[in-house]
Amino acid sequence: MLLQVRGAIPTTPWELVLTSSPETKFVLVILAVFSIASWYLIVLKWWQFRRMRRLGNRFLSEVEKAPRLEDAYHSAMRLPPSPYNRLLREGVHFFSELKPGTLKAGAVTSPQAATVTALTTTQLEALRMVLAKEVAAERDAAARYLPWLATFGSVSPLLGLLGTVLGVMDAFIGIAVGGSGNIAAVAPGVAEALVTTVAGLAVAVPAVMAYNLYVNRLGLFAGELEGFAQEIIGTLAREGRI
Secondary structure (H helix, E strand, C coil): CCCCCHHHCCCCHHHHHHCCCHHHHHHHHHHHHHHHHHHHHHHHHHHHHHHHHHHHHHHHHHHHHCCCHHHHHHHHHCCCCCHHHHHHHHHHHHHHHHCCCCCCCCCCCCHHHHHHHCCCHHHHHHHHHHHHHHHHHHHHHHCCCHHHHHHHHHHHHHHHHHHHHHHHHHHHHHHHHHCCCCHHHHHHHHHHHHHHHHHHHHHHHHHHHHHHHHHHHHHHHHHHHHHHHHHHHHHHHHCCCC
16 A cells, blocks of 8 residues: 555665565565575585585595506595495496406406406496496486576566566555555555565576576586596406406
């Protein structure tokens, strides 16, 4: 409803919120919940990607020091759990099931032994599929909750627009009932209606920016895992095991 008393006309955005209609307050409450949830996810995903980057750097530095795959495996298993050592563990365990005993020290000592223990084409393809499955699982785990940021970023402006439309409708109804169409009667209602638009944009902008940033980081992370999976196969080939 429009305020007819000059002293009661809101002069600040906060007063507009306090004197707004129930419909506007309802939309603002929903947007406030969205804002809290989106900022929680922004901080959570920042911490997760930062931790994965730190664990990945530590893992790669340890693996590069190892002369053989089994040495890299034992060094990696002493590190805190991370997508990288889980990928290595999955690949090594599957290879050990295909060729038991070949990852023991000195198992491959001659070209004839390498020929005997080499994987068939089907086994090699199965190893690639297992590594690809693990990469996909780690990528999906890292992408958890990211769609919610996209949802908040796309829905919040629409909710803000909904609140604006409701506020403008309420303002015009008040004008019709009061019979006054001067600027002093119209301005408070229009200003109140625009509050939800501002709130919706305030929720959407950081959510969309964070979503795009984290999707880019997710792509880099998945690319590193895929590259490391190929490096596992290359190391097995270099050591004469496939």
